Amino acid sequence: MEIITLTDENIADFSAYVDEDMQDEMSRIFYRGIGAIDDSDTPVGVLIYELKDCESEEDTKSRIRVFKCENEDVKRLLMKEYAESIEEEEVARSFYETEDEHMSRDLRENGFSLEVSEALDVVITIEDIKGISKLIRVKKFPPHIMSLSEASVTQYRAFVKNCLFKGRRGLLDDLAYLPMNWFEKDISSCAVTDDKIDGVLLVKKAPSGMLFALLFTAFGPDYKTNLGLLMAYTAQNIIEKYPEDTRVVIRRHNAMVKNLTDKFFAQRKGSDVFSGNRSEA
């Protein structure tokens, strides 16, 4: 058996363990993957994790996204390799959140805590989004609200700098490294004042067709108004451009997003997930 480093070039070989959305994530700068292959080069296990806070002076954390293996030997080998890898990255704490009971059990056996709670992710439908459009009726959007496709790369880069300097990155630890066309430009929206972007709702379309709302922020004097307009603009575009069975994922990673989803999607709750963590000190 052999351990190999997973990259966005060989991840497709592990499709039995890693779905297409997670395969797509492997191209991101803070994602790491370890794969196990047997003597005949057949994949027998995989562990994918995402580094968090690794570019600041805060403690680096690791979120385990996928941990699947054929047998106990593979499990042991992957966890050993993981421990060595995160020691090099100076990770202080590992954590996970998953619907996969096997994964949670395997991690529990390796020193992780375990609890069952509601997932931070909520999945909403086109029908739910049509409900927002009724709440935030906008007959005509002001000219400063537009889709991301109408903004330039220079404007986008300047916005990213501003955003990062204000400490706003949403779910995107790697916002500084993501090109503008990584997002779904036709439905992602931005507010532009004095030729500068000062508000966005950035949405990513995964290979499976799921939409992920990843950054929703605005600053400047009209930020409150712009937030409402951006939400209405993106909602309208999703309704117009996507089929009825489209799902949108919103991760309630902070109180503001939670309040927003409670207000507009009160009927939607997160599924039950297993979560836990382990100190790596």
Added chain:
Amino acid sequence: MMSSIMSDVGYVTIYANGVAIMLLLGILVLSSKLRLNDENEKRIFSSLLVIALGMAVFYIIISLRDEGIIPCSHMGAMLIESAEEFLLIALMVQWVIYMDYRMYHSPGHLKRNLNRIIVPVALICLCFIINIFTGFMFYFDENLVYTETALYYVVDIIRLLFFIIPIVMLARRKKVDENIRFFTIRPFFVSILFYVGIYYITPYSVAALGISIGFALIYVDVVNAYRYQDTQTGFFNRNYLLYLKDLIRDDEYELNSAMLFTVPGDDIENTSKLIHAQLPDDCEPIRYAGDKILTLAHVKDRSPLHMVSEDVEMSLTEAGIPVAVAYDLRKKKETGSDFLERFLKKADGDNYVNR
């Protein structure tokens, strides 16, 4: 001579407004010599002064009319009084413009703000135009004695709100926006005290004096902020760094990172423009030395510092200007003051070119 042909009210009003005119002219001349980063702000402020000057002149004309020194027909009296009201409306709108621009420096936001107030302003103007022919807000009787109706006070309160609301917004904004820390609120209370207090309670038309004193205090604030400005680059100067050091020491400024750009000292004006164009809004660049630009920030991650560094390097390299960039983050257990001291010690060294 004048006191024998004028009442005390007329005498006080004319002298007070004369003082206002002198004060406003003085501020106009002095502020024209200031070299501010944003010339738009200077133009808007100058417009305020000019309108206030016009008001003071009209108060004198009105006072001379009231004292019978200037003969005037009934329509003439209505027109003079209406002109003064329109000047007050102009001052009100220019005041909103000035406060908005001073707080946000955003022409785009200013345009949207003006679109919001255009309807109430137009209605008020319409009221005063109609009043010239109907006298439903104020009128003159056959002896040219001026009388205000209840509706005039309603409109006046609305106008007062246009003056007060931006001040309330400024007070709220100062809590969250460091960029306007030198924009004090104190001057405005002086003006409001004069306008509401003396103008309404006494017969003296000294609103223009109150406004001119308020503008003089605003000018003093601008000059105070100006002493922190490096005249060549428009960046902050070392005095500002000393000011920030005190804030950092007292934990009123959370310092987490710093950047240093070392460039040739010649043509620093153009170089500084290129650097400024690549800096995020929250950066406050300080001209630390003849050839060194320092910027302190709250950001805790390397990637934004790296982005800025890349963009500045690319921009200056394209212009054929050599640049060395360095940045660092405050360590976890380091205080802001210790980090700044460490960073500046390296910055003062000749060979600080590493990241």
